Amino acid sequence: MNDVVELQGVSADTAWQLANGAIADPFGVLGPHETAAGRVVRAYLPGARGVEVIARDDGRPRGTLMPMQPDGLFVGRVTAPDAYRLRINWPGAVQEIDDAYSFT
DSSP states (O other): OOHHHHTTTOOHHHHHHHHTTOOSOGGGTSEEEEETTEEEEEEEOTTOSEEEEEETTTOOEEEEEEEETTTTEEEEEOSOOSOEEEEEEETTEEEEEEOGGGOO
16 A cells, blocks of 8 residues: 555644644544545554554454554545554554544
């Protein structure tokens, strides 16, 4: 998957606003979004080494988010529209959390 497809709908300027805490509508960028490329999830997790999307009900894999610029922005396609959690690979630990941006 190339960067243009993964970041569809998110300009470089918007990504940098996000990284600097200056974005007015983070829900418009983060969390799940339907795009021409399919369902995409975006997360901003500075310091994370990797991020997987897993089904909330049973932990089935739904997709892997790829690191983008700026550092900490992760984006990727998911295989199903069901409720999900993020499995975050931090240096020295793995954490599973609900994505706050997946709730309306």
